[in-house]
Amino acid sequence: AQSVSQHNHHVILSEAASLELGCNYSYGGTVNLFWYVQYPGQHLQLLLKYFSGDPLVKGIKGFEAEFIKSKFSFNLRKPSVQWSDTAEYFCAVTGSGAFYGGSQGNLIFGKGTKLSVKP
Amino acid sequence: KAGVTQTPRYLIKTRGQQVTLSCSPISGHRSVSWYQQTPGQGLQFLFEYFSETQRNKGNFPGRFSGRQFSNSRSEMNVSTLELGDSALYLCASSLDRDKPYGYTFGSGTRLTVV
Numbered sequence: 001a002q003s004v005s006q007h008n009h010h011v012i013l014s015e016a017a018s019l020e021l022g023c024n025y026s027y028g029g030t031v032n033l034f035w036y037v038q039y040p041g042q043h044l045q046l047l048l049k050y051f052s053g054d055p056l057v058k059g060i061k062g063f064e065a066e067f068i069k070s071k072f073s074f075n076l077r078k079p080s081v082q083w084s085d086t087a088e089y090f091c092a093v094t095g096s097g098a099f100y101g102g103s104q105g106n107l108i109f110g111k112g113t114k115l116s117v118k119p
Numbered sequence: 120k121a122g123v124t125q126t127p128r129y130l131i132k133t134r135g136q137q138v139t140l141s142c143s144p145i146s147g148h149r150s151v152s153w154y155q156q157t158p159g160q161g162l163q164f165l166f167e168y169f170s171e172t173q174r175n176k177g178n179f180p181g182r183f184s185g186r187q188f189s190n191s192r193s194e195m196n197v198s199t200l201e202l203g204d205s206a207l208y209l210c211a212s213s214l215d216r217d218k219p220y221g222y223t224f225g226s227g228t229r230l231t232v233v
Contacts, residue, residue: 043227106152112162
């Protein structure tokens with residue numbers, strides 16, 4: 001079965017520090033990759049997504065992620081975090097292609113990483 | 120345009136009762152998926168509907184069911200509620216299941232079973 005691993009359960013940073021959240025998935029076929037963010041009391045919002053093409057993907061609010069196929073990884077980065085980035089971050093994957101009969105399949109989520117940014 | 124709308128936002132039910140949750144997808148979106156979010160298990164896939172047909176189902180007992188109407192609105196039902204069913208239930212819609220458009224989530228329904 002497919003799975004998604006997020007290495008850090010809780011990350012605490014000071015404002016202006018750089019951020020990298022790890023995400024690894026276990027599926028050898030074609031994948032679509034996502035990072036979602038859930039701010040306190042709010043719904044899941046899409047930060048960025050990778051379907052194909054340039055493996056370096058830029059999302060909203062200065063976030064970016066790099067897809068490294070050989071490492072089955074899709075790490076999220078931000079050069080300088082702000083207090084407002086305090087939230088929980090979820091990596092997710094859908095399979096695509098023949099495995100799902102050509103469709104995008106359902107999202108498989110990692111357990112999430114809570115990010116706390118100290119002002 | 121309006122996002123994914125879930126009603127009600129909060130529900131409190133008693134063990135053994137049943138509950139129905141509703142989801143209205145973004146206009147034009149034909150795929151609706153349901154997820155359960157709990158602190159212990161995280162986000163888990165329940166089922167997906169596309170053009171009124173259940174296309175995919177997660178590993179949940181038969182007490183969890185759903186349906187989709189011709190206008191793409193979807194409902195999920197949980198019968199014989201258990202304490203462990205307390206969770207945030209999220210609905211997500213997508214434009215077309217056959218292409219990787221990604222999913223937009225609603226705010227969820229917080230179900231508490233007492």
